Every structure is written in C-alpha cells, then in structure tokens.
Amino acid sequence: MSELPSKADLRRQVRERLRAVPDAELAVWSQELVCALQAREDLWATPGTVAIFGGLRNEPDLITGLLPWLTARGWRVVLFAVDGVELRPFEVTGMHDLKRGMLGIWEPVADPLRAVPLVELTLILVPGLAFSQHDGSRLGRGGGFYDRFLARPEVTATRVGICFESQLFAHLPCEAHDAQVSELMTEKRAIIAQTSTNGCQKTVKE
Secondary structure (H helix, E strand, O other): OEEEEOHHHHHHHHHHHOOOOHHHHHHHHHHHHHHHHHHHHHOOOOEEEEEOOOOOOOOOHHHOOHHHHHHOOOOEEEEEEEEOOOOEEEEOOHHEEEOHHHHOOOOEOHHHHHHHOHHHOOOEEEEEEEEOOOOEEEEEOOOOOOHHHHHHOOOOOOEEOOOOHHHHHHHOOOOOOOOOOOOOEEOOEEOOOOOOOOOOOOOEEO
16 A cells, blocks of 8 residues: 655646646647547537636646637536635636636636626536546645635536546545546546545545
C-alpha cells in the first residue's frame, strides 16, 4: 500500500507537465475535447442550463467552440463570477458578455438581470487541475471555490469533470470537503466515476 503524494506536490507535478506541452498541441487537445463533448447526444438531447469555464492556458477552451454551439442548440449557458469566496452564475450568450477576471479566467459581466438561480443549473462542466479516474475526486487550484459551490444543497446539477488525458490519475489525495464528479471527459474518452457517498473514497492509501 503506497502513500499518495500531497496535494501541493501533485499541483506542482501537473503544472510542470502542462507547461511542457506546446501551445499548438494544447489547442489540438482542446479542439478534440470540444468535438468529443459535442458528440455526446445524451448530454445535450434536452436543452437546459449548463455552466462552462475557460480562460487559462492549461485548461480546455470551452468558450470559442462550445459556447456558440450550445446556444444554437437552445441551451442557456452560464459562467461563474467570483464574489468574495463564492461563485455566482450569470447567463452569457457570447464574448461580449465576458471579461477577464482572477488569474485571467473568463468571468461573466455581473448583470443582476442575468443572474441564474442555482436550482436552475442542470449540468456543470467542472474544471480541475487533476481528477481521479477511479472515484471522480478532483484536485483544484487551491482556492476551494468549486468545492464550496458544489457543496451547496441547491446545486443538484449533473457534474462532468473536464480535463486533458494527462491530468488523470488513478487516485488522488482526498478530504471530506473535496468535491467529486460523476463523470469525466477528456479529449480521448468518457469515464464514469465510482463516486462515494461521503464525497471521498480514497484518502492517502491506494
């Protein structure tokens, strides 16, 4: 039984791994992932309200190709604005509704008229620095924004973790407050996670 690396060590490892990938290759991975998402008719058959993300170099670009595709299919699309330590969803229809926020991520222009109640979210595409392909555990960037948001009782939407294949691990160090996702999508495949009831299946033992 081996001990898992610390969260800090894993964050460092994944960041170094992604920094070594040329921009052109990241762009190809991102396009392949968007195409894989678009092919998932089971996700998009019934239009609802979906949360997406984007803006960082080392994460998939869901803004350029997926946002207009979703709105054309009748989906309402939201991005999250950072309000203190909380995430708040606002509807967006295109780049004109976006601005650069913390660390360069895309955030919605926080128009109160475009605020979306949490209970209306039906699907959340969840970013992460790393994911466990076994139980859907997620390693974020350290701010805890998504952990707090996904723990709110009003948030009942389906969660699909979005990452590149190189960000997958068999198991991750996991604590009770860490969010999980029920499914993962990379540029190569979809994975159904064996989520547990307490929000964590593995801690430090493999």
